[in-house]
Amino acid sequence: MKILFIKQGFDPEPGVKGAKFIKKLSAFGILSHVITGFPYRPGGRLYPNYKIRLSQRDFIDGINIERVAVYPSHDRSVWRRSATFLTFFCSSLYRGLFVKRCSAVYAYTSPVTVGLAGLILSRLKRIPLIVDVQDLWPESVQSSGMVKSTIFYKLIRIASNLVYKNADLIICQSQGFKNILEKRGIEVERINVIYNWSSDNEDDFNIEYPKKNLSSSNKKFKIYYTGTIGKSQNLEALFRAFFLVEYSCPEMEIHVFGDGALKPVLSEKYKGHNSIHFHKSVPTNQIGSILLSSDAGFVGLDINGHFSSTIPSKLQTYMKYSVPVIGCLSGDAADLIKSAKCGLASDPDNVRDLADNLIQFYTMSRPALHKLGENGRSFYIKNLCFERGVELHAKAIKRTQRP
Numbered sequence: 001m002k003i004l005f006i007k008q009g010f011d012p013e014p015g016v017k018g019a020k021f022i023k024k025l026s027a028f029g030i031l032s033h034v035i036t037g038f039p040y041r042p043g044g045r046l047y048p049n050y051k052i053r054l055s056q057r058d059f060i061d062g063i064n065i066e067r068v069a070v071y072p073s074h075d076r077s078v079w080r081r082s083a084t085f086l087t088f089f090c091s092s093l094y095r096g097l098f099v100k101r102c103s104a105v106y107a108y109t110s111p112v113t114v115g116l117a118g119l120i121l122s123r124l125k126r127i128p129l130i131v132d133v134q135d136l137w138p139e140s141v142q143s144s145g146m147v148k149s150t151i152f153y154k155l156i157r158i159a160s161n162l163v164y165k166n167a168d169l170i171i172c173q174s175q176g177f178k179n180i181l182e183k184r185g186i187e188v189e190r191i192n193v194i195y196n197w198s199s200d201n202e203d204d205f206n207i208e209y210p211k212k213n214l215s216s217s218n219k220k221f222k223i224y225y226t227g228t229i230g231k232s233q234n235l236e237a238l239f240r241a242f243f244l245v246e247y248s249c250p251e252m253e254i255h256v257f258g259d260g261a262l263k264p265v266l267s268e269k270y271k272g273h274n275s276i277h278f279h280k281s282v283p284t285n286q287i288g289s290i291l292l293s294s295d296a297g298f299v300g301l302d303i304n305g306h307f308s309s310t311i312p313s314k315l316q317t318y319m320k321y322s323v324p325v326i327g328c329l330s331g332d333a334a335d336l337i338k339s340a341k342c343g344l345a346s347d348p349d350n351v352r353d354l355a356d357n358l359i360q361f362y363t364m365s366r367p368a369l370h371k372l373g374e375n376g377r378s379f380y381i382k383n384l385c386f387e388r389g390v391e392l393h394a395k396a397i398k399r400t401q402r403p
Contacts, residue, residue: 010036028394037070044074110135115163176309229260234300322373342376
């Protein structure tokens with residue numbers, strides 16, 4: 001079986017379902033023709049050694065990748081982001097027309113424009129459409145606060161409904177997403193829930209890391225955040241809660257690793273604080289070693305109702321590396337933390353509860369912290385790991401094959 005795999009961002013950009021996902025699918029007899037853009041995220045700048053062209057062949061880990069033109073932008077400008085989505089829509093649609101002998105189109109959304117390109121190609125080629133829903137549109141656009149136009153919002157809703165209702169298979173990352181899609185009229189038989197795995201390198205998954213936070217000589221209590229720095233990640237809630245407890249927890253530090261639209265604003269706002277540190281983005285193959293020096297990992301989501309159905313992939317990363325989790329979110333992600341018994345979660349609008357959780361973590365014994373981390377890792381191995389996820393994807397994809 002051969003699929004036309006369309007994803008706007010691909011290796012060397014960080015994220016799930018990149019080159020290793022494609023390579024592992026081939027072990028299940030599923031080959032892929034990958035169409036993607038030139039790498040520019042999360043910083044919004046084109047990666048070194050790349051130049052925007054109409055089309056370019058690339059090879060990563062033995063995978064044949066076709067890169068097509070995209071306007072590189074990842075800031076808060078609606079017009080520049082729209083230009084990014086539309087240029088990739090046009091270029092991926094055009095190049096996809098020339099890909100022959102495919103059994104299905106696999107469209108990785110967000111953005112939903114990738115789904116539109118996939119829908120058109122699937123109809124022209126008369127093959128099934130598989131839509132991977134990582135962000136629900138237009139809910140995710142509305143929650144970002146970037147789109148103010150009612151007309152623009154309605155157009156996005158029409159486009160997203162068109163994609164979801166015409167997909168032969170929808171793969172979504174949480175039960176909450178499935179519930180929302182059902183309410184929008186999508187038949188439950190066409191929706192598969194497959195949790196994301198950790199977005200970092202899975203090659204080191206079986207390595208037993210000696211957790212530094214078990215050492216009594218480690219006087220500082222370090223809370224790490226790794227990932228995109230934007231409005232949706234609710235980092236401001238962590239900072240506000242920290243200021244409520246900083247005198248009660250004098251050895252607590254916050255370390256933020258990543259990039260994004262809000263990094264310049266937040267790093268400037270807190271640059272004079274000795275216990276808040278901003279660092280550059282971490283390559284995916286270094287996340288495990290970086291997290292070795294952490295005592296806890298923070299994961300947050302904005303108060304917007306849409307995010308109650310989202311599970312940030314950094315949560316799986318913390319669980320994989322036995323990092324206790326401090327959550328400031330609700331819904332599916334909070335339920336996952338509770339089910340795995342790997343940390344504490346507070347509602348995204350309750351800074352006081354988050355502050356109380358910070359104190360509880362700070363005063364917790366090292367063995368108790370270690371137990372939370374090990375609970376998360378055990379749950380990850382059983383339910384969320386890469387091997388399990390790809391197996392479920394392969395089974396779902398093969399069910400779309402037509403006689």
